[in-house]
Amino acid sequence: MIRLILLAFLFVSTTCLADEDPAVVETAKRMNWSIETVRALHITGCASGRPNEMAICGAYRFVQADMKLNQVYTSLLSELGTKVAKEKLIAAQRSWVAYRDKACYFEADGYKNSRDLSAVVFSCKAEYTTERMMKLERFIGCDGGYGCPGVE
Numbered sequence: 749m750i751r752l753i754l755l756a757f758l759f760v761s762t763t764c765l766a767d768e769d770p771a772v773v774e775t776a777k778r779m780n781w782s783i784e785t786v787r788a789l790h791i792t793g794c795a796s797g798r799p800n801e802m803a804i805c806g807a808y809r810f811v812q813a814d815m816k817l818n819q820v821y822t823s824l825l826s827e828l829g830t831k832v833a834k835e836k837l838i839a840a841q842r843s844w845v846a847y848r849d850k851a852c853y854f855e856a857d858g859y860k861n862s863r864d865l866s867a868v869v870f871s872c873k874a875e876y877t878t879e880r881m882m883k884l885e886r887f888i889g890c891d892g893g894y895g896c897p898g899v900e
Contacts, residue, residue: 771812779807794871799863806870813877820884827888833898848876 768783772790776783786804789796793805821841828834852872859865890896 771808771815774815775804775808775811778811779804794867799867802864802867803870806867806874809874810870810877813874813881817877817881817884820881820888824884824888827890828898829892830898837897844880848873848880852876 768787769790772786773783775781775790776786779786781804786808789801789804790808791805793801793803794809796802796805821837825834825837828837852869855872856865856868859868887897890898
């Protein structure tokens with residue numbers, strides 16, 4: 749009987765998570781927050797005016813943008829025809845991540861003694877990440893001609 753109850757619980761848990769917004773789950777995982785907390789505040793938190801709720805919403809937006817960027821980056825990387833081109837993209841992306849993080853902490857410097865710091869940093873990272881995703885997306889399916897990265 750206990751085994752049956754346990755199996756039913758696992759089935760319900762797995763089914764609920766399967767329907768869950770992947771960015772909610774990923775945000776909870778990355779930030780070490782409960783899924784319930786992220787689910788409750790990932791949309792309304794940004795307009796709440798409460799620093800903790802704003803940080804949750806900002807983190808969700810950043811993770812959502814980061815997940816999209818990772819998909820685009822992976823697609824572009826798989827399309828590049830040479831090892832050299834792939835190495836250039838990998839190096840550029842690593843440098844860009846470091847730049848984004850430093851730029852956002854610089855831009856949020858005026859909030860360093862505020863409870864709003866996390867929300868401002870996450871918002872900044874989401875904005876930069878979305879811009880980067882759109883930039884890389886333009887190179888997917890590039891015909892290999894002039895202006896296409898990865899052409900030797």
